Amino acid sequence: MNPKIRIVNEEILSDNWYLLKKITYMSEAKDGSWTSQSRESYDRGNGATILLYNRERQTVILTRQFRIPTYVNGNETGMLIEACAGLLDKESPEDSIRREAEEETGYRIANVRKIGEAYMSPGSVTEILHFFVAEYTPAMKVGEGGGVEEEQENIEVLEYPFQRALEMIEEGEIRDAKTIMLLQYAQINRLLESRPRQLQILIAGPYRSGTGDDPNLIRRNMDFMNEIALKVYEAGHLPVLGEWYALPLIEQSGSQRIGDEIFDRIFHPSSVRLLKHCDAVLRIGGPSQGADEMVTTAMAMGKTIYRDLQEIPPCLSNLTVPSGETEL
Template sequence: MSAPVKETDFLKILNEELLSDNWGKVTKYTLDYRRRDGTWQRQTREVYDRGHGAACLLHNPETGCVLLTRQFRLPVWLTDGSAAFIEAPAGLLEGARPDERMRAELMEETGFEVSELEHLFDLQMSPGSITEVLSYFRGSYQERQRTGEGGGAESEGEDIEVLHVPLEEALLMVSDSRIRDAKTVILLQDLALRELQAAKD
């Protein structure tokens, strides 16, 4: 995705200050923004850029289960002290095509090798402060497609537990806050709507 120009009819970027350039970049912007009433307002914003990513929910039509992961997430622990967090497999693109990267993440995190994935949509994850766009996928899996152990990359500090959860139970886990990950909720609700529509047809 190309970077926007520095000035438009509604926006003038006056200054960019790089605050951090470690795992991702944090940049402080000073800008003039033209409001809807035509007046200009000086604003300051900090933007975090760590690249774009992909997420996928796999569903086993034979068992009715979805494939989820459970792992430690430091930001979650800092927020509420949770030792583990349940979510759909996901990862950063790091220059790869979203579908290619997603297949690699599925293999790395869950041990399942899946050839066919359906691209659902691309969503801005946290538009107030983060540039990340996440590509969402869905697919099906069967036990015979397990070709590895999964668990993530130890060199990256990953220690991932693979979960096979019935879809109905996963939806209940959203209701009672056992699942609190936004991308996972979106994927579960999308699948539930598709299953409901299929039952009607």
């Protein structure tokens, strides 16, 4: 907690829909003196929002619904165009936004990717909003959407060309902050480019697993991962193996054998450090606790996970992915 802030009193002003409090607190000034201040804080829980986009059709899914706060503050119709969103309702952000996407838009999305989180109105509202993006296809449509009737939701589902949605920001037709942030993220990161950009892909597979530390079997595993790395390179992407990064560092640090103190201190942590700078993980080969942990860590970071070489889209038109086995 901040030692320069002391909460003195919390008074509940309203507990009708969500929780509105008047909070009195003391704050320490630069000269060491303390002053008392009071602010109102509205706690409605945390939420999540998502932009659904289709690269092939160059479209995005948005919604339109009546918002009374905008109606009493200059929005003549009260109707607002927004990205799908909702409160977490004791769920994880990922589970919540999948549920909201299906309820509001009718699309059942399997893979969502978190791109960040933000306090949306920190002067008065406690809410943290988790931001996601996900690709959708017509095959994912399982209902009409429109929201949940018992929650008195009346939501219109909209599908716009992506470029048109960007124009609507400039024209003032889209004025919702979270939606503007998601659309601008998609524009900056070129999410809807028809040809995928070059990715930095970390290859996660067995290094020591199942070898009994036999150097010949370890070499076999490395040869296999190097072979896959070449195919990833030929698909137009930048392959990375944690072993390429970690093993020279381990040797330079004076490690005497696999699994000694220096090896354990550097091997896995260095791969996690490398993972932060990669776009995706390709999980290949047989059982490996380390590779599985890398996938779990990557998922928590919101990285794309590929389970098969053929899932990776070619980046450069003059390069193709050679066919071949991807399992040991």
